[in-house]
Amino acid sequence: MKSKEKGSSKSDKSSNPFLAKQWNGSNPNETEEEAQTRVRQLQEAQRVSKEIDHNLSETKKALEKRRRGVKILLLGQSESGKSSVLKNFQRAFAPKHFESERAVWKTIIQLNIIASLRLIIETLKAEWEPSGGSAYPTTSTSSEAAGGPGRKLRRLRLTLSPLFFIEANILKLISPGCKECREVCVRGTEWKTLLSKRPRLPPPGSADFGLTARRRSQSVINHENDPTSVLCASRDEIIDLWEDPVVQETLERRGVYLQQMPGFFMSDIARIATPEYLPTDSDIVRARIRTVGVEEHHFVVERGVDTNSDVYITDVGGSRSQRATWVPYFDDVQAILFLAPLAFNQTLQEAVRVNRLEDSLLLWREICSSKLLAKANLILFFNKMDVLKTTLAAGVQVKNEM
Ligand SMILES: Nc1nc2c(ncn2[C@@H]2O[C@H](COP(=O)(O)OP(=O)(O)OP(=O)(O)O)[C@@H](O)[C@H]2O)c(=O)[nH]1
Numbered sequence: 001m002k003s004k005e006k007g008s009s010k011s012d013k014s015s016n017p018f019l020a021k022q023w024n025g026s027n028p029n030e031t032e033e034e035a036q037t038r039v040r041q042l043q044e045a046q047r048v049s050k051e052i053d054h055n056l057s058e059t060k061k062a063l064e065k066r067r068r069g070v071k072i073l074l075l076g077q078s079e080s081g082k083s084s085v086l087k088n089f090q091r092a093f094a095p096k097h098f099e100s101e102r103a104v105w106k107t108i109i110q111l112n113i114i115a116s117l118r119l120i121i122e123t124l125k126a127e128w129e130p131s132g133g134s135a136y137p138t139t140s141t142s143s144e145a146a147g148g149p150g151r152k153l154r155r156l157r158l159t160l161s162p163l164f165f166i167e168a169n170i171l172k173l174i175s176p177g178c179k180e181c182r183e184v185c186v187r188g189t190e191w192k193t194l195l196s197k198r199p200r201l202p203p204p205g206s207a208d209f210g211l212t213a214r215r216r217s218q219s220v221i222n223h224e225n226d227p228t229s230v231l232c233a234s235r236d237e238i239i240d241l242w243e244d245p246v247v248q249e250t251l252e253r254r255g256v257y258l259q260q261m262p263g264f265f266m267s268d269i270a271r272i273a274t275p276e277y278l279p280t281d282s283d284i285v286r287a288r289i290r291t292v293g294v295e296e297h298h299f300v301v302e303r304g305v306d307t308n309s310d311v312y313i314t315d316v317g318g319s320r321s322q323r324a325t326w327v328p329y330f331d332d333v334q335a336i337l338f339l340a341p342l343a344f345n346q347t348l349q350e351a352v353r354v355n356r357l358e359d360s361l362l363l364w365r366e367i368c369s370s371k372l373l374a375k376a377n378l379i380l381f382f383n384k385m386d387v388l389k390t391t392l393a394a395g396v397q398v399k400n401e402m
């Protein structure tokens with residue numbers, strides 16, 4: 001706008017509405033009131049125009065910054081470890097940024113535990129109450145001696161039911177579109193803000209604890225959206241449940257291998273179910289949250305030779321139904337990091353007959369043959385080496401699985 005005014009000719013000036021004369025009674029077709037309205041409208045138009053100029057200039061700056069930054073696209077099937085790599089990048093290059101998000105991961109880890117508990121209870125229910133009644137296993141067990149597994153299960157469900165209520169509340173908050181989600185799934189990064197802003201009780205012992213607790217009763221706040229107190233109160237029962245040999249045997253017989261599932265924290269309950277718990281770096285990397293859609297994460301490198309460089313990492317949801325949404329993001333990346341987990345005896349969650357390694361191979365071929373990626377640097381990253389080692393050590397053979 002400005003430059004146009006500067007360079008405008010005399011005749012331009014006469015047609016420029018911003019330079020139009022104010023009312024002086026010389027225009028017989030315009031009352032004073034009309035002239036004031038016209039001037040106000042012109043001033044408003046000028047304000048809007050300046051705002052648009054400012055936004056355009058900011059967008060241009062951001063685009064220029066982005067153009068100079070490092071841009072990486074993470075690809076791979078669901079559960080291949082894309083979001084975990086992103087967390088590891090942030091931990092290594094932007095530790096302050098990583099630290100600032102530590103508290104929100106606590107809730108995700110708690111949700112991971114609640115999801116495991118739900119799966120255990122559903123499995124036990126299918127075993128012990130196959131028709132919703134009170135059918136008991138036929139073998140005599142220590143659980144039976146303690147009052148029968150059916151009763152134990154009912155007591156457990158009662159004790160843990162507040163956790164499922166809180167879980168539903170948190171999921172409503174951070175993934176409202178995911179009505180039937182069996183695990184935490186999020187779109188974008190807003191969930192971190194939503195989680196950190198939700199009202200909660202401060203940790204017991206802190207200066208604000210008494211104050212907040214007086215304003216609202218502890219049970220109301222906790223029952224709404226913070227599982228900490230219920231988890232702490234049920235800690236011994238959860239540990240007992242997890243360590244019960246009958247439960248372990250039932251899970252194994254029904255093919256529920258929680259240890260191999262993402263977001264497994266059942267062996268860490270004693271450490272996690274405490275009011276003071278803050279996740280360790282390893283907890284954060286292991287926490288499972290399913291990515292939905294495509295999200296760009298921006299951070300500034302805080303240390304090393306590239307300090308102050310802008311890094312843009314695009315993370316995508318890897319399940320089969322989401323892969324079609326990747327293509328528009330192939331443009332404009334310097335490198336694609338393709339994650340191929342070496343879990344050769346596992347199948348896809350969304351297609352239980354498809355071997356993970358075979359799926360990775362097909363996907364990798366598709367990516368490599370994409371004309372849109374002809375100029376991109378492709379990095380193939382074999383992931384989950386520890387899973388490969390454990391699987392091989394257990395005697396599982398590749399030739400029998402693929
Ligand atoms: N054992 C083991 N687990 C890993 C490794 N890398 C990632 N994981 C776990 O695998 C699970 C899935 O990892 P994510 O990073 O969430 O997978 P993703 O590719 O982002 O999955 P989507 O978001 O569904 O596309 C998480 O619980 C991780 O902790 C690894 O090297 N070894």
Ligand SMILES: [Mg+2]
Nearest residue numbers: 082083290291
């Ligand atoms: Mg992910």
